Amino acid sequence: MTILKLTAGAALASIIAVTALAHGGATGIVKERMDGMSALKNSMKTLTPMMQGKTPYDADVVRREAEQIGRHAGDSMTRLFPDGSGGKPSEAKPEIWSDWDEFSELAEQLHTYSQGLELAAENGLMVAGAGQGASMMGSESMMGGGSMMGAGMMDGSPDQAQMSDMPADAVFMMLSQTCSSCHTRFRSE
Numbered sequence: 001m002t003i004l005k006l007t008a009g010a011a012l013a014s015i016i017a018v019t020a021l022a023h024g025g026a027t028g029i030v031k032e033r034m035d036g037m038s039a040l041k042n043s044m045k046t047l048t049p050m051m052q053g054k055t056p057y058d059a060d061v062v063r064r065e066a067e068q069i070g071r072h073a074g075d076s077m078t079r080l081f082p083d084g085s086g087g088k089p090s091e092a093k094p095e096i097w098s099d100w101d102e103f104s105e106l107a108e109q110l111h112t113y114s115q116g117l118e119l120a121a122e123n124g125l126m127v128a129g130a131g132q133g134a135s136m137m138g139s140e141s142m143m144g145g146g147s148m149m150g151a152g153m154m155d156g157s158p159d160q161a162q163m164s165d166m167p168a169d170a171v172f173m174m175l176s177q178t179c180s181s182c183h184t185r186f187r188s189e
């Protein structure tokens, strides 16, 4: 009986510990930015399967999530990284503050792509969802543009006008690459 109680107690304690450690026990502005990042992750969780054609495409949802991402990007993101806010439990690397221009540019890029995704939402997917896909693939209007396909592959980022002509998943790909580039460069694992 005592053992049982102890076991239950230990299990409960570990549940509490896990909950508290969700953000490594962060508080204040560090917790705030982790919450912002978690919101981004949630948006990506909705968008990723949709962009892969695994869940039905819904332009309204894409616009809503893109807007949500935009709300946590750019200045809204960088203002949560004040000087000296690194160190445990944060995973923010010191390079953020020594290479601030590069860091804030990536945050701004995320903002630009989120706006681009809002604009591109109505264009749907490059390979339009299973079923209507076949005819779309060969269509001149989809692939013939040249500029559309090339836009994302160039060194420079496409501008708003270019993105509004791109398939939503092409813009989404660039957006998600921005998450990874910044994490590779500025977040320790």
Ligand code: HEC
Pocket (backbone or CB within 6 Å): 022, 023, 030, 033, 034, 035, 037, 038, 040, 041, 044, 069, 089, 090, 091, 092, 093, 103, 104, 106, 107, 110, 175, 176, 178, 179, 180, 182, 183, 186, 187
């Ligand atoms: C400009 C740089 C930058 C961009 C862009 C960026 N992140 Fe982050 N992200 C960070 C940094 C730095 C941390 C570590 C923050 C800390 O621990 O203080 C982080 C942490 C996270 C975390 C962990 C949060 C936690 O609870 O510890 C998640 C999840 C995350 N980012 C998701 C995303 C997603 C999804 C995107 C793109 C939609 C994204 N991030 C874009 C820099 C960025």
